[in-house]
Amino acid sequence: MFERxxxxxxxxxxxxxxxxxxxxLNVSPQERKKQAYLSKFKNLVKTLPEDIxxxxxxxxxxxxxxLQSERESFKKSVxxxxxxxxxxxxxxxxNVELKEDMIVDRSPYTTPLFDLLDNYQKYGVLLVDKxxxxxxxxxxxxxxxxxxxxxxxxxxxxxxxxxxALAEKxxxxxxxxHVKMHLKDVIEKFDSFxxxxxxxxxxxxxxxEAISELMNIxxxxxxxxxxxxxxxxxxxxxxxxxxKILPIIEGYEHSKExxxxxxxxxxxxxxxxxxMGIDDVLKYLRDKRVMKLIIAKDYRxxxxxxxxxxxxxxxxxxxxxxxxxxxxxxxxxxEKATEMAIEQAALVEVVKEEKNRRKLLEYGGIGAFLRx
Ligand SMILES: [Zn+2]
Numbered sequence: 001m002f003e004r005x006x007x008x009x010x011x012x013x014x015x016x017x018x019x020x021x022x023x024x025l026n027v028s029p030q031e032r033k034k035q036a037y038l039s040k041f042k043n044l045v046k047t048l049p050e051d052i053x054x055x056x057x058x059x060x061x062x063x064x065x066x067l068q069s070e071r072e073s074f075k076k077s078v079x080x081x082x083x084x085x086x087x088x089x090x091x092x093x094x095n096v097e098l099k100e101d102m103i104v105d106r107s108p109y110t111t112p113l114f115d116l117l118d119n120y121q122k123y124g125v126l127l128v129d130k131x132x133x134x135x136x137x138x139x140x141x142x143x144x145x146x147x148x149x150x151x152x153x154x155x156x157x158x159x160x161x162x163x164x165a166l167a168e169k170x171x172x173x174x175x176x177x178h179v180k181m182h183l184k185d186v187i188e189k190f191d192s193f194x195x196x197x198x199x200x201x202x203x204x205x206x207x208x209e210a211i212s213e214l215m216n217i218x219x220x221x222x223x224x225x226x227x228x229x230x231x232x233x234x235x236x237x238x239x240x241x242x243x244k245i246l247p248i249i250e251g252y253e254h255s256k257e258x259x260x261x262x263x264x265x266x267x268x269x270x271x272x273x274x275x276m277g278i279d280d281v282l283k284y285l286r287d288k289r290v291m292k293l294i295i296a297k298d299y300r301x302x303x304x305x306x307x308x309x310x311x312x313x314x315x316x317x318x319x320x321x322x323x324x325x326x327x328x329x330x331x332x333x334x335e336k337a338t339e340m341a342i343e344q345a346a347l348v349e350v351v352k353e354e355k356n357r358r359k360l361l362e363y364g365g366i367g368a369f370l371r372x
Contacts, residue, residue, distance in 0.1 A: 001142050002092050003197075004117055007110045010081060013088060014107040019052070020083040021059040022109035024098045025067075027074040038067055044102035052104050058084040066091075081108045095141030096120075115342060116140065121253075123227070124199040125245055126190050128206040128214055129234045130179045133186040135193055136241055138203075138249065143242040149189055151182040183214050191222060200225055201252070203245055205232040227252040257356045260349060264294050264367045265359075273372070277364035278303070278333055282312050284370055285340040292347040292369040295334055296357045299365040303333040312336045334366060341368075 013020065023044070031037040045053060045060055053060065059082040066080070077098045081090040090108075096116070103109040125136040125143075133149040194202070202225045204211055211229060228248035232241055267274035275284055278301050284290050303314040308325035312333055320327055330336060341348050346368075351357050360367070 001137075001139055001144055002113060004114075007113055007117070010090065010108045010110055013081075013083070013086070015083065015086055016106060018083055018085045019056045019059075019104050019106065020081060020088065020108050021056050021063065022101075022103045022105070023063060023080040023082075024077065024101045024112055025080075026077045026097050026100055027067075027071065028076045028097070032071055032074065035068075038064070040100065041067055041102075044100065048102070048104055056084075056104055062089075079113065111342075115348075118347065121201050122197060122199045123201045123203060123245070123249055124190070124194055124197070125203045125205060125241060126186070126214075127232055127234060127236070127241065128183070128186060128204070129210045130213075131182060132234060133182075133190070134234070135190060136238065136245075137197060137199070138242065138245055141246070143238050143245070145238050146193060147189075149182075149186050151178070151185070179213060180217065183210075183217060187214070187218060187222070191219075194222075194225075202226045203228045203230065203248055205230050205241070205244070206234065207231065254353045254356070257349075257351050257353050260294060261351060261356045261360050264369065265363055267369070268363075268367060273370040274367065275370065276367035278337065278366050279314055281337055281366050281368045282333070282340075284368055285337060285344070285346075286311070288344050289370045289372065290341055290344065290346045290368045291371045292349060293337065293341040294349050294351060294360065294367045294369070295338070296360045296365040297350050297352045299334060299361065300332045301334060301365070303330050304328065305330045305333075305336055310336075310340075337366065 023041070025037055025041055025044075027037045031040075041064065062084060063080055063082055067078075073093065075093045075095050077094045077096065079092040079094065079098070081088060088108075092113070094116075098112060101109075101112070120140055123138040125138060127134040127136070131151055135146045135148075137144050137146055193199075202222070204214065204226055206214075208231065215223070228245075228251075230244055230248060232244050236244075264274055264276065268276045275281060281290070281293065301314055303312060304317055304327040305312045306320035306323060306325055306327050309320060309323045311320045311322040311327075312330065313321065314333065317327055319325065338348055351360050
C-alpha cells in the first residue's frame, strides 16, 4: 500500500544525468499462466527508442529478473520504479488492474498512482470491545493494521453469586465507567486517525454489546461516515478481518453506483447540471465544466482527435471543427475524456457492477455531473 506522501517523496527524484524506468504491469494469476506478463513486458521494452533501451539496459535486466523470480508474491498488478545508477528501486503490489505502461524519463511517472488515490475510497475499520480496540485501513482491496488501544485497567466482570445485590450494582457502574472511558479514548484516537489519513468511510466491528455502547457516545459527524457494522472476533487476523469487510464494501459501492447512475440519468434528462453521451461530455470537458465523469467499465467509442488543439468527436471529420488542423483516428475516445477530466482535477468514477453498467450503457456509456 502506498500513500500520498510516498508518491510526493518519489516525485522529488529528478536526475538530470540518469533515467528512471516506471513500469505498470498486470500480473494476476491469469497473466502468470504461460508467463504472459513477461512477454507483455518485453513488448513494452520494444516500444522504447533504441538509444533509451541502451541507456537503461541495467534497469530493464533487473526488472526482467525480478519478474521471473518473484512471481509467487504477486497480486493483480505491479508497479516498479527503477534507476540503478542512483540506487532507486521501489515496488508496489496492487490488488487492482492498471493501464499497462512503461515510461522512461528523468523522474518517476507517478500520475497513475495519484489517480488511484483520488478515485478509490479508503475505509477505516474499528474493531472494538470493552477493553481493546484495533484500527485498520482498507484500500484497493488490501488491509493494513494501524494500531491497538488497550485499557487493561477495565475491571473484569466477576462471577455472579456470592455477592449481595447492592455491591453488585455499584460494581457494574464501576465497569460502565471504565468502559465508557476506554471507548471515549478509542474514539478520540480513531478520529485523529481518520483525519490524518483522510478517511471518509467507516466500518465498525466487534461484539454487539461493545458496538451499541460505542454508538451511544459516538459523534453524529463520525456516525454519518459508517457504511457497515459487523461482528468480528477481537483477535481475528487481518486476513480474517478483510474477508468480513470486503463484502460490506462491495455492497456499499454497488449501492452507491446505482445511486450515482440513477441521479446522472434523472438529472441529465431534466437538464439539471448533468449530461450523457460522449460528444456532450467532450464538449463540457473542453469548457472545463465537468465536476465528475461517470464511465461504464470497458466501454469504448471510436472517433477523431485534433492533433493541434485536442478537439475530439465521434463524427467522421477530416479537419478539426475548431481549428481546421488535421485529425487522427482514436480507437477509444473515453481515454481522451478521462485524460481531460484528470487534467482539470475532475473526479472520474468507473461503473463496474454489471446491472448498473448496462443501465449506463443504455444512456451512452458515459456522462458527467457539471460544475455549474
Ligand atoms: Zn483543432
